Amino acid sequence: MGSPEIKADSQEPPQPSGLPETPLNLKHWWRLKNLRTLNILLLIPLLSIFAQGFDGSMMNGLQSVSHWQSYFGTPTGALLGFFNAAYPLGGIFGVFLISPMADTYGRRVGLATGAALCCLGAALQGGATNMAMFIISRIIIGAGSVVVAGVGAPYITEVAHPAQRSTATALFLTFYSVGSIVAGWSTFGTFRIDGTASWRIPSSLQAAPSIIQLLFVWFVPESPRWLVSQGRNDEALAILVKYHGEGNSNDPVVQFEYEEIQSALSSEKNISQMTIVSFLRELVSGPGNRRRTFIMVWAAICSQMSGNAFVSYYLSPILRSVGLKSDLQQTLINATSQMVSWFSALYFATLPARLGRRTLFLWSLVLMWGVVICITAGSAVFDRDMNKAAGYSVVVFLYLFSPCYNLGFNGNLGLYIPEILPFHLRTKGLSFFYFVQFCFMILSTFAVPIGLEDIQWRLYIIFVGWIMVEFAGVYFIFPETKGPTLEEIASIFDAPGARFRNVEAGQVKREIEHIN
Template identity: 75%
Template sequence: MGIFNNAALARPEAHQQVPGTTMPKSPINTKKWWKYRNLRALNLWLLIPLLSIYAQGFDGSMMNGLQSVTNWQTYFGTPKGATLGIFNAANPIGGVIGTFLIAPVSDRWGRRVGLCFGAVLCCLGAALQGGATDIAMFVVSRGVIGCGSIIVAGCGAPYITEIAHPEQRSTATALFLTFYSVGSVTAGWCTFGTFRIDGSASWRIPSALQGLPSLIQIIFVWFVPESPRWLVSVGRNEEALAMLVKYHGEGDPQDPVVLFEYNEITNALEEEKEIARNTFIGSAKEFVSGAGNRKRVAVMVWAAICSQMSGNAFVSYYLSPILSSVGLTSDLQQTLINATSQMVSWFSALYFATLPAKVGRRTLFLWSITAMWIVVISITAGSAMFAQNNNNKAAGYAVVVFLYIFSPAYNLGWNGNLGLYIPEILPFHLRTKGLSFFYFVQLCFQILSTFAVPIGLENIHWRFYTIFVVWIMVEFVGVYLLFPETKGPSLEDIAYIFDGPPATKDYGNAEEKAVEEMKG
């Protein structure tokens, strides 16, 4: 699963829930946005930052596909166990480094520069990967790609939220999350199309193509309007207002939505200047002081563990050895299954992104864990039956079916639903720091998962799955006991769930003051 920056994942409607005010109705019919010249241009330019999460989706699917390509296996000496783990873990290791560069680059020089900087690293990594001459060069290139892709995603995500029309931010956020699967689908079919090529070009072409979306971003990001929030943060208020007037008001400086947005941005940033004076140590102490904040930390850590340790590394990075273990060994079979399973994952992610507001966050987490548990049990049983009798084709095919089902089971609770849940349980003044902590923990467990899985598969084969059968049951208990439901309440009421009425009032002060200033 990919890692996203906090600003994009915070609920776009949060600003509309400030007590005492509501977002005015736009004179523009955003449901028919294509009829408005500037809004149409803005939504089309949004495709550039939407590509930001594409690289992460491409990576996992490509590595799945390459492990099914005979020429790649031969060239690198058929890597297994710890060696194969290093191949895949290099990407999140680079990502850990990248998380420390997101804010300094994008906050100082702007979202466009930050996105371009990450994209340049992705292109450099893809060039090194496509031209790799040995294992060391390939591993280093993957670390560079991991660093760049995290920066691109971390800059691109808030960029979308900050420039999209306020009535379309929810849709834009949901689309951003689904582009991970778009990258997976593209990589799956790319490796399926090149595995027949005789020679190293069969794996060099998809390896180099990983940089194509980043190259597109480098060229066209300068045509995308800069974030008005960032412009205000560096004192370029007139440019920020001009951007809002042009793209959100179709050139009307008296558009009520534009005036509301501009006042909201300027007032909120004034409040954040006061909050930003807190030291890092002071913020860290605040996270461990008080029962409410300690519970938030526990929820974030458990969510990070569940999102990476539920067996999803099997499907994301190690589909090839699993398919080989049930008798599906040909390049054609494995690359085709990889490509088509990614399409199933994409379609499910699109639909499940609509469920959190209807069903509830906690409910989806529990349903998802239950579904994954059933799927992992089925994969384990089918693999065991095939290991006992290699002529039992039905058992092998059953494993394949449940491998297809695993991604939808995971996406049900741990894709878009997780992206909404973590930001909304954090109070206003701790949201950025809390999400940075969450991403760091998530990446650490991603490294552990991608490194440990191939070793387990090599040493104990299908029996390795039984670990996840037991562990997923533990995850269910943890979510059931720790995770409160957040469907329905405003951000202030969610703070009340954790801290009680006094904390709710404190956490709402920043936004309430902004409203009072606007009224005055």
């Protein structure tokens, strides 16, 4: 009864290319005691993106709460933009903590560091007595949330069973929507309170996932790849045997993983000797790293400049612009739209392993482009003749925007960036990615309220044209990474003369050409 369940070949889903066959039945992984435990424990790093989702939805909700508006003097335009930009500003500071903590002290310590900062920021935010205190608290939360996000994504990628890695990592960003839902319903539930508790309660709740992480991250196994990088090979092998082989040290997948990790890390540079200068130099050294760098920059731009800022942070002024002005209407739409976002994100997290990463990026951009066109048209009609049907159509497409965004830039993006980076660049590369992403988040969150105030619905036209440019960048530069193991993906970029071509079913095969 206690022995690992042997798989039935007819039931087992396809293994990633390059992995040997495993005797375990991974389709029914919940029957495997240690793998079941591992996947439950992975919920702790999966909470890492919760704070970012909570923040956007909370700020949307607070803009609909009369007591918050009156307490802080009804901020609009540039001042409102600064309120929201404080969060990504903190994120820029936080990126410089990701690699020093996670690479030096381990993934668990890195995660705990970011969680502690989030707890501190949420406590200050909930107890804020003036505008300066509220803004400072958001800077601290921004710093902490980018640390937990920058550590959490590679942590999951490196600890998950290789046959489940793509789905587990893709699920990471779906917890953005979980945070959004909690924030949306908390502001909907408290806006009726007559007093500052109407906004202090949701502001304080932002600490909840970080408290859970601080308490339970120590039960999650450390990354075997980090342990090998520290010379703790026996500990790394023991973790792989326990959680990926159900205690069987001769499991072919375990032996393959261990040998591949050792081989990959032995050929990579010593991460402890890599300074910021040498890291930046490596980002542009060689065609593989230059391609990685462009992808990280372009993905960061697409994730923030596709029109999602006015849905994530400025839903309230958009709803007011189409005639929906009551606290009840706005907080209810904010809360229910986040639920639609989460359900779509959960399903879409299963698609990268089946359809491929690049395919999802492209379709996501196409669908967002269509939705933004419809939002623009509906807003223009409502502005011209106050047509209620046009106003309601804008609301419908606001609901649809998040699922379209999630298709390519939720779980799929959370999987793609960590897996294109080799181990010695993974946390530093994610730090760089988040640095670029938060820079554009500042630009977007600061500029959008000014644009909405000055040119109103015409602002959306900019995004209609820009998404087409984003599509072209993804189409010509982003390679497919569906199929290969984590270490093999590094070879796709770094092998001499490597180039990519798409083949049937969205797969990409590597062709290596040795130049004489």
